[in-house]
Amino acid sequence: MTDEVAIVGAGAAGAGAAYALRDANVDLTVFEKSQGVSGRAATRRKNGCTYDHGANYVKSDDDRVSTLLTEVLDDDGLVDIEEPIWTFDGDGEISEGRDADEHKWSYETGITQLGKRLFAETDAAIEHGVRVAEPVREDDGWRLRDDGGSDLGAFDAVLLTPPAPQTSDLFGSANWEHRLCRELRRRIATVPYRTIISAVLHYPFEIDLPYYGLVNSDKDHDVGWLSREDCKDGHVPDGESLLVVQMAHDWSVEHHDVSETELTDAVSDMVADLLDDADLAAPDWTDAQFWRYAQPEGAIEDDVLEKGASHDLYFAGDWVTGEARVHAALRCGLETGERMSERFGG
Structure with missing residues (x-):
């Protein structure tokens, strides 16, 4: 039976x-x-770009999961992000992160492939x-x-x-x-759960940075995480850049009912300030997602x-x-x- x-x-x-x-x-x-x-x-596609706007990648912290992704499942199109993750503090001071020698996996067609x-x-x-x-x-x-x-x-x-x-x-x-x-x-x-707003900012030019992602180390900044989808093979056409910016819990809760335009305008201004690049205040297109139950704490x-x-x-x-x-x-x-x-x- x-x-x-x-x-x-x-x-x-x-x-x-x-x-x-x-x-x-x-x-x-x-x-x-x-x-x-x-x-x-989750993965979205827009204007020729592919982007992971929720979880950004799969870490290699678990041997069983690593073996499953690289040896058991079809690994065609598996992407290992080579660029490092750096940190920044509440004052926006950016520092090199610790090189943990870990893998960061997604897929050319997006992490939803998992x-x-x-x-x-x-x-x-x-x-x-x-x-x-x-x-x-x-x-x-x-x-x-x-x-x-x-x-x-x-x-x-x-x-x-x-x-x-x-x-x-x-x-x-x-x-x-x-x-x-x-x-x-x-x-x-x-x-308990952390609420997160993900803002997606696209630019018709390349952003030259030495890292894949930035993480706020002291939890004292309105931006919690910033990453570059153009570091993932197959995600962003050559000559373009796409940032995924995940906002801190308190900021996300306060702005959950704000229009997407107002939200992404505010986020792009913060990104321009954090990266000290005025051109980043004017992305040519944007996207956003409100994750009410983003991460358990x-x-x-x-x-x-x-x-x-x-x-x-x-x-x-x-x-x-x-x-x-x-x-x-x-x-x-x-x-x-x-x-x-x-x-x-x-």
Whole structure:
């Protein structure tokens, strides 16, 4: 008998879990609210440019993830950013960063290829444009409903991968008369999150800089991160430059309802000041994205999530590990998917 398994969310954690379940004796359905995969490891294309406007790259901090990207999955088009990352402080003073000798990977066609290539190795059915709103506990498993109340089907096990606040909200409407339901909602809701606005600034000329990215080292500047997409092969045509600028949490929260034009005007002025180049105050085109739940700043410290497994309810994501990195979310998904595979005869 084949078991029915659902994954909520097609980000790095969901893709990793689906990959780990590829040989298990399950029928796997993935519900994703957007029209794409990979979550915040997102890629856009505009005017001949490709840019990673959420997560910028995958670090090589995890040996298993590194092996997966470079030796197991198709590595055609894999890009390793060679330029270093430098730092700047609250006064805008730029300094050379520490050479950590680590890899920074994306793809010529964008970092979203990570999720696409993982899912391509599976037989998972991905249902796009579906927002799961209510898990209903039944005697022999779970039934999911969307935000319109439509039945999405019955499942023997469910894996939840949305950001912690959204996962917590699911238990506010869950039809599950069990104290663990209330405990999960309360404990998951305690995970703090950083909100980030990403501004994309394009210029019809080359910017000559000795680094790929700048990171604010003292958390005392309105700009939190700045990087050059033209350092990634295949992303930006020759003779052009494209900057991805991610703003600090407080600034992002204060400007969440500002128009894109006003927002990118303010960001480009700050970039021109930070890099001491007046020409950068006038990009020829821009883009922006508001990430409400961009990065977790902690994790649940007790074993409440482990209790869910006894009810065939699982959790994965960077908020489970407490490390806001793509490789951490992917590794968590892989490990959780393997646990589920063992449970269902993989």
